[in-house]
Amino acid sequence: MLEVRDLRTGYGGVEVLRGIDLSVAHGEIVAVLGANGVGKTTLNKALSGLLPLASGSITFDGRALGGSPIAAVEAGLIHVPEGRKIFPNMSVQENLELGSYRRGRAGRARNLERVYDTFPKLRQRMTQMAGTLSGGEQQMLAIGRGMMAEPKLLILDEPSLGLSPLLVEEMFDLVKRLNADGLPIMLVEQNVVQSLEIAHRGYIIENGLVTMSGSAAEIAADPDLKRAYLGL
Structure with missing residues (x-):
C-alpha cells in the first residue's frame, strides 16, 4: 500500500532523514517508533507532501507521491x-x-x-x-x-501524547478497532511497549535512519531495544 525507498529530506541545508526505507501493507498496523528528535514528524510531513524530497521515492496505492499535500489527500x-x-x-x-x-x-x-x-x-x-x-x-x-x-491509510502522529494512562489505553483500543474494520494504520509513537502490543510490524528510527525492523513480536523481544527504550 505504501512503499518508501531511500527517503532523504530535511530543513534548509540540514538533512534529517538520511535514507528511510519502510512499507505498509493492506490491513496492517505498522508502528514507527523512536524518541523525540529522531525524524518521525519529518517523515510524516514528507509522506503528506508538506516537505519536498531531496531524494528517494514515495509510492502510495500504486502512484508516486511527493511534494503535494493535495495529491496525498486525494489519494487517501x-x-x-x-x-x-x-x-x-x-x-x-x-x-x-x-x-x-x-x-x-x-x-x-x-x-x-x-x-x-x-x-x-x-x-x-x-x-x-x-x-x-x-x-x-x-x-x-x-x-x-x-x-x-475516507482514508485508505491513516497516519497517526503521537496520538497518545499528553493523555492520561486510562485515555492512552482507550486510544490504543480505538486503533485496534479501526484496523479491525479494515483500515491500515501507520502509528508513529514514542510509546514503544503499547504500540508493539497492537502492531503487526514495526520500525525503530534513530538519527534519521531505520535501525531495526521486523514483526512487532521480534522487535519487542530484541535485547538492544529493551536496553535502549525500556532500561532492561
Missing part, C-alpha cells in the same frame, strides 16, 4: 498530526465537516454518523467549540476529522 493518505491541530474557535461538527473538504464530500452525512457512532462523546458535543474540549476529546476529534476523508 490521511495524516492526523501531532498536537491534534483542531480549529478551536469552530464547533465539533464544523471541524469534522472540514475533514471532507478535499476528499469524501459525497459521503459526508454517512461518514459523520460513523464518526459519531465511534465517538459518542463527540455527538453529545457537536455544537460545542472544539477548543473547550478535554485533551482526550480533542484527540477523538482529530482522528474523527481524519476519518471524514
